[in-house]
Every structure is written in C-alpha cells, then in structure tokens.
Amino acid sequence: MSISTQGGEQHRPNVVKVGGKPGAKPGEKTPAGAKTPPKGPKGKPITPIKVNQGRNWGPIAMFTAVGVLAAGIIGYGAWQAFKPPFDWEGAAKAIPGIVDYRETNAADLTRTHAYGTQTYKQSPPVGGNHNEVWQQCMGNVYDAPIPNEHAVHALEHGAVWVAYRSDLPADQVAKLAAKVTGKEYMLMSPIEKLDKPISLQAWGFQLKLDSADDKRIDDFITDLRINATQEPGAVCSNGNTATGVTPLTQEQVQQMMQGANG
Amino acid sequence: MTEETTSPSRWRQVGIAGLVALLLGVAIGFVGTHLVQRSGLPADDSAAAGFARDMSSHHAQAVAMGMIAADRAASPAVRSLGGDIAMTQQAQIGMMRQWLRDWKLNVNSPAKPMAWMPDGDSAVQGNLMPGMATPEEMTALEKATGPEVDRLFLQMMIKHHLGGIHMVDAVLSETDQGDVTWLAGTMKSGQQGEIAAMQSLQKTLGFS
Structure with missing residues (x-):
C-alpha cells in the first residue's frame, strides 16, 4: 500500500477485492455466472461489491483540470481578441484643463485649403482652413513665430504644436525643445501674444500651461501625437520651414514646387 | 497473497x-x-511595440531624405534610389502603425526612444535613434543643390541604414512576434543591399 496515486484510496480496494477474491474464479463458486448472488460461508448472501458506483476521482480530477486549462486558454484568447482598441480620445479628454474643440466647436474645424491670412476662432488655432503647404513638423524647433496657416495644416497631419510666449525663460524653452527636437509629428515655435506661457495644440485639442515642468505636457503628446490626425498616413517632412507670420502666397508655393522639380 | x-x-x-x-x-x-x-498581443513595453514605434520614427526621416533625393538629386540613379527608399519606408511605417492598432496599443509611449533595446540609452541621442541625421544635417541636405544633394544623401542614407540594421538586429534578438521578425528581416536584407548600391554610386559619382 505504499503506492500513492491520485484517488488511489478510493479506487484500489475495488480493484483488489474484485480481482483478488479467491471465489471470483470463474466456474468454481458461481457456476451460473453473476446473475445469482454468491453465498458466503454461512449461507448469508454477500453484499455485491459496487465496482463502478463509487466516484472515480482520478479521471474526474484529470478532466476537471483539462477543462479548467482549456477554458483558461480559450478565455485568454477571447480576451485578447476582444480587447478594446487604445482609446486615445478618452485618454486626452481625461487630461485636466484640456479643451476639446471637436466637441464644442466642431464647425470651426474646417479643412479647406486657402491662400492668404485666415482668421481663427481659437488662439493659437487648433483647426480650420489652411495653406496648401504644411509647416515642416519633423521635430522642428523654430526660433521665430510661424504662420498659423501652415501650422494648422501640420496639426491636420497629426502633429502636436508646442507654442510658447516669447518671454518664456530660456531654461523653460530648452525643456520644451528637448521634447520636440528630432521627434517627427512635433513642432515648436514662439508666439508674441499668448494668454499663457505655454499652449499645446493638436487638431481640435488645446492645453494651456504655466510651466514647462508640467507633467501634462507629456500626457498631451502621448495621447494626441499622430492619434489626432485627420489624414492617417500624412507626413511631416518637406513642407514650409520659413518663419514669419505671413503664409506663403500661391505664387510662392508654385515656385517652391517648380524648384523641387528643377 | x-x-x-x-x-x-x-x-x-x-x-x-x-x-x-x-x-x-x-x-x-x-x-x-x-x-x-x-x-x-505584444505588451505596451514589449520590444515588438517599441520597435514598431521607433522604427516608424527612424523610417520617417529616411522618407524625408529620400524625397529630397527623388526631387533634386543630380544623378538619375540617385533620384530613382531616393524615390524607392521613400516609397518603401513610408509603406512600412503604415504597416508598423497598423500593428500597434491591431495590438490595441497607443502609437506613442511615455517611455524614452529605444527603451526596448538593450543598451538603448547609449544608442539614442536626444530623440535621435542610431544613424539618424541631426536637424542641422537635415537642413544642410534641404538647402543643398546640384551634385551636393547626391553626395550628402548617399553619405547620410548609408549611415541611416547602418543604424536601422543595428535596430533590426536588436529586435530580432528580443522578439519572436511573427510580423516583426518578418518585416525586420526584410528591412535588414533590403537595406544591406541598398548600402552596397549606394557605396557603388559613391564611387561612380566620384564621392569616394
């Protein structure tokens, strides 16, 4: 009885008794087969041994284990398959202080190409009609103001525009620049008139801040960069790299394109 | 008994x-x-996800360089190669972005660039991954004219490809994700072939 298997104590006595009964040999004490209960030595009927009516815990345990494992694997697969997509919009809206103009001012966020200076309802703008050429947003850190009409086109392509008031201290500017330099779908520029030291823009979203140390800057970038695009797949390379407040004229744009082919 | x-x-x-x-x-x-x-699905901090994000950034700069060469290089061979590289890598950016969507992940991560890569900290300079051109180098290429476009493009793109292959080797040792190993493998062989072609062009055009 030193053998120890799962459910062995339940299983073994049945096996032992059935197989090991001297009287169980066929043709000796029960010539008529198993139909008549065998008599004991004192003529008293022997209680039939319940061979299969006891629970066979071994197989039950095994199949339960297999079942639990299978359910786990299927459940895991289903959870992965039905896992919801990353909700960048929900994450962005949860940033304290962010303004969602897509919700409040959807009508302002028009997307027609237009030449000449445009008027925008938001300052700095977060969307609206814009120049045919976008401002290059390959992590460009512009040291002078850029035309809104080009910046808005960059926002349409999914860029995050870090704007700061021209009087922001140099160390604060450097902190912002470190988040932007060389990172595509990012651009940064000063603005003369700004009601807060720092203003972050993505298409339809804005967050105004007092300090470059504010943790919400990284949140804004993480939630909205590329995700806020109106044209998935649109690029930030090429585009306008000139600063100033006047957008390129139609003639200038045509010259630019001809120059590219020459 | x-x-x-x-x-x-x-x-x-x-x-x-x-x-x-x-x-x-x-x-x-x-x-x-x-x-x-x-x-x-690969986790947010997995090498597969980090590669998809960082290689997209890396590719974006190659697209910028390639388009400049396609538009303005003096040599037809360099123009052709620039267009080829730009089109291929832009399409691959699309694939990598779609992976992230399929994996239910954000296209952005608060983690630093190359955080997924062993020794990634030493490989990255600011936001620039291995082989990437500095903003000053990019400006120089943008402002260049004539054969100078060809010379700068070949020089910068060879370096860019070498850095890209370094990133590919890193991700191949870090992930078994099928899409990633497939595309990364083709990037490596493709870019190795292009490096050889660009080195040959450097000789033909008298830059080396």
Missing part, C-alpha cells in the same frame, strides 16, 4: 495512468503555449 497477486496489474494501471497524464500534460502545454503565443 492478495498483495502479491494484484501488484503487477496495479503497477501497470498506475503506469498507464501516469503515461496518459504525462502525454496530456505535454499536449496541453504544446497547444496552450502556441495558442497564447498566437493570440497573445
């Missing part, structure tokens, strides 16, 4: 049960791990 006569058959039963349990265990383990691997 009873013990003696029944022992062999009980041993056999125990042996068979043990064997069946072992085989079942192996089968469950085999099928289970395969199912988990196939259905298991």
